Amino acid sequence: MKRLFSIALLAGLIAVQCLAVGISVQGYTADKRIKRLYLFMVQDERYGYVQPLDSFEVTDGKFAYQNDTLTTRLFFLSPVFNASDMESCFEQGTYLFLASGNNLLSVSRNARGAITADNPNVKLNAQHALFTHQKDSAGNKHTLDSLDQVFYAARNRNDQREMQRIKTSTAPIYNRAYEQLRQWLDKEVARQQGSPFGLYLYYTYRLQHANITNRTDLDRARQVVEGANDEAKQTWYYARATQKLNALEQTVVGQVAPAIVGEDKAGKALSLSHFKGKFVLVDFWSSSCTWCRKETPNLLKTFNAFKDQNFTILGVSTDFRKADWLKAIKEDGAIWQQLLLKGDARKQVLAAYSIVSIPQILLVSPDGTIIAKDLRGNKIYEAVQKTLAK
Secondary structure (H helix, E strand, O other): OOOOOEEOOOOOHHHHHOOOOOEEEEEEEOOOOOOEEEEEEEEEHHHOEEEEEEEEEOEOOEEEEEEOOOOOEEEEEEOOOOOOOHHHHHHHOEEEEEOOEEEEEEEEEOOOOOEEEEOOOOHHHHHHHHHHHHHHHHOOHHHHHHHHHHHHHHHHOOOHHHHHHHHHHHHHHHHHHHHHHHHHHHHHHHHOOOOHHHHHHHHHHHHOOOOOOOHHHHHHHHHHHHOOOOOHHHOHHHHHHHHHHHHHHOOOOOOEOOOOEEEOOOOOEEEHHHHOOOEEEEEEEOOOOHHHHHOHHHHHHHHHHHOOOOEEEEEEEOOOOHHHHHHHHHHHOOOOEEEEOOOHHHHHHHHHOOOOOOOEEEEEOOOOEEEEOOOOOHHHHHHHHHHHOO
């Protein structure tokens, strides 16, 4: 339904994630209401995840900006910024590609009150505008937005019966639209492969949220990235894709599981290494993750079936509040060992395992080698059963 927008206020990431190439911007706007423009780096376009970068004044309709650490990538530009009201920021702003070197912008407003930014000398900007239009059409966005508004109206009235009726009756429409969009994206990613825009598409819609579990798929992804042309390899997306693949390589099946250290329910130190010598099913979860907790019956079935065969389960929680974690464990009857990640360890462990979403469930051998990853549903029991039968 409604998109959620979030901001990363992590200034230290800028130097790490950007190549030292440099971008300069000069531009003009005839809209006298625009006094300042705010520039954001787009970290995750699919989820509206942006990072504030800088702002610059507009004087007599003219503006200029220089940053020596940036390289070609997608940005977001808005005439307003309020960290507590990102909705207005996105309603009035626009996505645009800026390229290494000089960018000449012309900023105006459309009929909806949002700004548009023309960057005529940067081909990627025009390609992105066309892609967005075609994507909205392929995914039947206009119809889905209209259906969303009907649902929101029922929700505002707290009409639960009507909300359920709308969900049930419109589910086939949403499913059909999502499938049409998926098929169109597959074709578009393949068609653009090798070009700068193709690398942007591949990273954004395929690699960024990929959970690659084996070396075959990893090698295939590397072929796509390394097959990009020289121009594409000068963009932020090549550097980011390479970084992502290098991280994924550390936890594909066959690699040694990175260290996990936290505390148990009693507040005592607990780590994955404490279970060396046993087969361990590692379950990354949190109390607020509905899908995580739906896996509890599958985990319980597996635990009870194999707990006497040199096997155990280690729940690894990303919860921030210990009380929420303990409450969920009790409610769900999760009787196996549980570990709570604390402070910096939370970020470090998730990064080490390249976890982009939870639940993430993997099986580790007695010597610490990853045997299987991305286990869900019946695959949890089947993977353990198959491994112990060898």
